[in-house]
Amino acid sequence: xxxxVLIVAAAIGAAGFAGTAxxxxxxxxxxxxxxxxxxxxxxxxxxxxxxxxxxxNADEAVDPAELAAAIENGTLPAME
Numbered sequence: 918x919x920x921x922v923l924i925v926a927a928a929i930g931a932a933g934f935a936g937t938a939x940x941x942x943x944x945x946x947x948x949x950x951x952x953x954x955x956x957x958x959x960x961x962x963x964x965x966x967x968x969x970x971x972x973x974n975a976d977e978a979v980d981p982a983e984l985a986a987a988i989e990n991g992t993l994p995a996m997e
Contacts, residue, residue, distance in 0.1 A: 940984060940996060950978035959996055
């Protein structure tokens with residue numbers, strides 16, 4: 918691998934880790950799920966309708982995979 922590839926890979930890994938750390942901090946009750954109120958700490962303008970769209974399994978909670986998918990598909994911006 919050349920140095921540029923390593924730098925890019927490191928940056929992508931660091932960004933993913935930062936997003937994971939922020940998501941963990943958003944889970945204030947530490948149940949591994951994100952309520953609408955918890956998600957509004959990061960996404961203040963998130964509506965109940967948008968939350969329901971992100972909650973793809975309709976269990977009334979957003980899990981880490983649903984959050985990651987919403988960020989990946991552009992429904993939510995990446996956490997900073």
